[in-house]
Amino acid sequence: MTDAVLVLEDGRTFAGQAYGARGTTLGEIVFNTGMTGYQETLTDPSYHRQIVVMTAPHIGNTGVNDDDQESARIWVAGYVVRDPARRASNWRSTRTLDDDLQEQGVVGISGIDTRALTRHLRERGVMRAGVFSGDALAGKERDELLAEVLAAPQMVGADLAGEVSTDEAYVVEALGADGEKLETPVAVVAAIDLGIKAMTPQRLAERGVRVHVLPSNASIDDVLATEPDGVFFSNGPGDPSAATHEIELLRDVLDRKIPFFGICYGNQLLGRALGYGTYKLGYGHRGVNQPVMDRITGKVEITAHNHGFAVDAPLDGESTAPHDDGRYGRVIVSHVDLNDDVVEGLQALDLPAFSVQYHPEAAAGPHDAAHLFNRFVDLMNQNQKGAA
Numbered sequence: 001m002t003d004a005v006l007v008l009e010d011g012r013t014f015a016g017q018a019y020g021a022r023g024t025t026l027g028e029i030v031f032n033t034g035m036t037g038y039q040e041t042l043t044d045p046s047y048h049r050q051i052v053v054m055t056a057p058h059i060g061n062t063g064v065n066d067d068d069q070e071s072a073r074i075w076v077a078g079y080v081v082r083d084p085a086r087r088a089s090n091w092r093s094t095r096t097l098d099d100d101l102q103e104q105g106v107v108g109i110s111g112i113d114t115r116a117l118t119r120h121l122r123e124r125g126v127m128r129a130g131v132f133s134g135d136a137l138a139g140k141e142r143d144e145l146l147a148e149v150l151a152a153p154q155m156v157g158a159d160l161a162g163e164v165s166t167d168e169a170y171v172v173e174a175l176g177a178d179g180e181k182l183e184t185p186v187a188v189v190a191a192i193d194l195g196i197k198a199m200t201p202q203r204l205a206e207r208g209v210r211v212h213v214l215p216s217n218a219s220i221d222d223v224l225a226t227e228p229d230g231v232f233f234s235n236g237p238g239d240p241s242a243a244t245h246e247i248e249l250l251r252d253v254l255d256r257k258i259p260f261f262g263i264c265y266g267n268q269l270l271g272r273a274l275g276y277g278t279y280k281l282g283y284g285h286r287g288v289n290q291p292v293m294d295r296i297t298g299k300v301e302i303t304a305h306n307h308g309f310a311v312d313a314p315l316d317g318e319s320t321a322p323h324d325d326g327r328y329g330r331v332i333v334s335h336v337d338l339n340d341d342v343v344e345g346l347q348a349l350d351l352p353a354f355s356v357q358y359h360p361e362a363a364a365g366p367h368d369a370a371h372l373f374n375r376f377v378d379l380m381n382q383n384q385k386g387a388a
């Protein structure tokens, strides 16, 4: 039975079965290669406006629980799977994935040859697409559906952090070794929520850090009002070249020599604040097994990724940050993806600032890179001692 259709911008179509909510959804179609972690993927705000294809063929086996949410809702624009589990079975599960997709109005499609679709996206690059089911499909010709896809906005130039960020600032308290609130934190961080995943402030809190999570439109005065030892920029959706306000905010932070750590979108914004360009990858990195070389230690980490853009910085040696006649001093590309040599991290040599393109908080994925949160805490400690 065919009661749903996936239409790609280049005209290729895939027939399947309606999954989750019925209706229309439009977005950029991307694929995720993680064999686990569908719940964390669905609730990662960086997937806002993207239709996600899972290359793992069987999705929903372990149901959904309240602990693995990376935010309060599903953010993907649409969901494409091969074979949904007929029955969810896990001791932590409180409901099925299909329930969540339906309740939250997320249109999906199943029964798709996700291997063929992924190969197509690898060859042609990610592109806009639409999933149509129920009344949205009834009586419509393929050309009408394609016209809807072609009218959808492009990801290039999209400034989306404001659409996913928190409206109000909130605090995640520092935790002691006993898991209880630590009255005197080891450091205070102002974290700019560009689409932050719940596990990120948690990883800092576990290291004794109090985290003030601020909305993406926070001003430098809002940041300074938290009396931060360090500033953090999170992951998030959209094109880093469009994030004008956030890039200016970051320059204000760098000018004050406040220790800075950025993840994913935060890495791209550090790149842009320093004056480098960013560009769109053909099909991006989305999964939990990307090998990344830390060029400072020579160690390789297996890491979780979700990015479609990357920083354009010279791989070899030090370069002077291009912004404003060397005002930010020297920078090295600290991390490189071993699959394709994409820049995966930046380290400023004359400022207390570094960032990675991948996800040390994991969720889902391996914990190889969790030590980077320690590196940030050390950087803040050194800075406090230097200032004392």
Ligand SMILES: NC(=O)CC[C@H](N)C(=O)O
Pocket (backbone or CB within 6 Å): 046, 234, 235, 236, 237, 238, 239, 240, 263, 264, 265, 266, 306, 307, 308, 309, 310
């Ligand atoms: N997870 C992220 O922070 C993604 C960053 C950016 N939106 C990209 O696609 O590259």
